[in-house]
Amino acid sequence: MHNAKLNRARNFTALTIVAVALAVMFVGAILPTPLYPLYQHAFGFSGITLTLIYAVYVLGNLVALLFFGRLADQFGRRSAMLPAIGIGIASTIVFAAAADTAWLFAARALSGFSTGLAAGAATAWIAELHGGTGTGAASRIAAAANFFGCAAGPILGGVLAQFAPWPLRLPFVIYMALLCAVAGAILFVPETVTNPKRFGEAALRPRLGVPRPIRLQFVSPAVSGFATFSLIGFYAALIPNLLGESLHQTAPAVAGIVVCEVFGIASIAILSTAWLGSHAAMFSALALLLPAAWLLVGAEVVHSLPLLLFAAALCGIAGGLGYRGSLEVINRIAPADQRSEVVSSYLIALFAGNSLPVIGIGLLSAAASALVAHAVFAAVITALAGFAALTGVKYPPVI
Numbered sequence: 241m242h243n244a245k246l247n248r249a250r251n252f253t254a255l256t257i258v259a260v261a262l263a264v265m266f267v268g269a270i271l272p273t274p275l276y277p278l279y280q281h282a283f284g285f286s287g288i289t290l291t292l293i294y295a296v297y298v299l300g301n302l303v304a305l306l307f308f309g310r311l312a313d314q315f316g317r318r319s320a321m322l323p324a325i326g327i328g329i330a331s332t333i334v335f336a337a338a339a340d341t342a343w344l345f346a347a348r349a350l351s352g353f354s355t356g357l358a359a360g361a362a363t364a365w366i367a368e369l370h371g372g373t374g375t376g377a378a379s380r381i382a383a384a385a386n387f388f389g390c391a392a393g394p395i396l397g398g399v400l401a402q403f404a405p406w407p408l409r410l411p412f413v414i415y416m417a418l419l420c421a422v423a424g425a426i427l428f429v430p431e432t433v434t435n436p437k438r439f440g441e442a443a444l445r446p447r448l449g450v451p452r453p454i455r456l457q458f459v460s461p462a463v464s465g466f467a468t469f470s471l472i473g474f475y476a477a478l479i480p481n482l483l484g485e486s487l488h489q490t491a492p493a494v495a496g497i498v499v500c501e502v503f504g505i506a507s508i509a510i511l512s513t514a515w516l517g518s519h520a521a522m523f524s525a526l527a528l529l530l531p532a533a534w535l536l537v538g539a540e541v542v543h544s545l546p547l548l549l550f551a552a553a554l555c556g557i558a559g560g561l562g563y564r565g566s567l568e569v570i571n572r573i574a575p576a577d578q579r580s581e582v583v584s585s586y587l588i589a590l591f592a593g594n595s596l597p598v599i600g601i602g603l604l605s606a607a608a609s610a611l612v613a614h615a616v617f618a619a620v621i622t623a624l625a626g627f628a629a630l631t632g633v634k635y636p637p638v639i
Contacts, residue, residue: 254429255369259385261321261422262362265355266389267396268328269297270476270503271415272335272348274398274495277480278407283341287481291602293344294477298595300352305360305587312361316433318426321365324358325423329416336412359386368432379571380514383564384507390476391503398496407492449581454573460632461566462586464522466593467529467624468562471555473594474536474617475502478601485610486540487548498552505556510564518572519637521565526625526632528558533618540611563590573637 272279276290285293312320331350334343362385367378396414401407450458480495489495513521535551538544567586574582597617604613 250430251369251371255366255381257422257425257429258317258321258362258365258369259381261325261426262358262366262382263385263389263392264418264422265324265328265358265362266386267393267418268332268351268415269355270390270393270499271397271411272344273394273476273499274480274492275401275408275411276477277484277490277495278401278492279338279341279344282408283344285341286606288602288606289341290481291477291598293341293348294473295595295599296345297348297352298591300349300354301356301591302352302588304353304356305584305591308357309360309584311357312364313433314437316431316436317361317365317368318429318431319436320361321358321426322423324354324361325419325426326354327357328354329419329423330354332412332416332419336409336416338408365429365432369429377514379567380510380564383560383567384510387503387507387510387560387563391500391507394496394499394503396496398492398494401492401496403493450585451575451582454575454582456631456635457573457637458570458582458586460628460635461522461569462589463624463628463631464526464562464566465586465590467621467628468525468559468566469590469593470597470617470624471529471533471621472502472506472559473598474601475499475552475555476594477598482540482610482614483545483548487543487545489545498548501549501552502556502559505553506560506563509557509560513561513564516561516565518565518568519632521561522569523565523629523632525558525560525562525565526629528554528561529625530622532558533621537611537614537618540614569637 276293279285280290308320327350331347331354334347334350338344338347359382363379363382366382366385370378370381397411400411400414404410476499479498480492483489483495483498516524532551532554535547535554539548539551567583570583570586597620601613601617604616
């Protein structure tokens with residue numbers, strides 16, 4: 241009995257370390273968000289360039305997912321996490337030393353690669369350390385850690401940029417210390433891959449695909465994830481500019497608070513709605529995407545910060561429910577022997593949603609105006625949510 245309690249305590253401690261490490265990795269993904277206006281002022285780049293800087297992060301994610309996502313299965317969780325943290329440290333150094341726009345592209349690509357590599361390894365590690373009978377609770381822990389890290393990043397960057405010296409240096413110095421701390425802690429977590437391969441035996445061939453029998457059922461959660469992450473991506477990339485240009489709120493801390501609100505509420509939604517079924521969670525998110533998108537446009541029209549904060553809260557709830565619900569639907573319909581390919585295909589949809597609409601908004605803003613671009617974006621979100629709902633009703637997951 242004593243040994244069993246001791247083992248549970250050790251597993252809980254190890255799981256906590258990995259969850260915190262995952263959260264810290266995602267701090268770096270959103271840390272630069274409130275700093276973008278400062279970078280624009282310092283380096284003089286355009287709004288389109290800003291959207292590309294944001295989107296190159298997703299390119300790093302895709303490379304990690306497609307070519308290196310299987311390394312944690314082959315060499316062990318720690319053997320993937322430590323290099324991921326090392327690449328995150330390299331990204332942080334490039335950010336801290338940035339002298340022009342090209343440095344930002346390099347730093348964001350490295351950041352995307354490091355978080356993409358860490359996310360797969362840490363998520364699997366959490367599931368194995370959790371040791372429960374199902375994957376639902378472990379998935380919620382991993383997803384919540386992801387979003388909690390994304391919530392902490394803009395607060396760290398925004399508050400330090402506004403109230404501390406060296407606004408484009410100090411946030412990254414502190415973040416580097418956090419990365420070093422979690423790297424040290426990871427060394428004490430037990431490895432869960434029992435027969436790791438030797439280096440040189442790696443299989444880097446991408447594994448993607450959706451089996452024909454579930455393709456129609458795959459459409460609804462994939463489109464739901466795309467739409468959900470499109471709206472989340474808007475907040476993560478463009479909210480500081482919207483605050484400055486339309487609401488005349490230029491303080492980095494304000495931008496950090498708004499983005500933190502989105503991801504913080506998303507984390508709480510994930511952890512507090514375990515009672516809600518996956519399909520119901522996904523449909524609830526689709527319903528919430530419409531007011532979240534259009535209230536964002538309304539806040540811009542009437543120049544209302546309270547309305548924007550309300551829209552951000554709805555976006556957070558939709559983000560948490562949409563991510564959890566659609567991912568759980570994917571896990572339910574994916575054949576056990578092709579789960580990796582199906583989940584990877586789903587993640588591609590999420591990453592595309594996180595980047596492509598942001599690029600489109602940047603191009604349309606330059607051609608017309610920001611308000612027109614944002615209204616078109618809200619209309620696209622509405623259409624995608626409607627399409628996902630209709631296909632989800634017509635082709636529900638097999639129970």
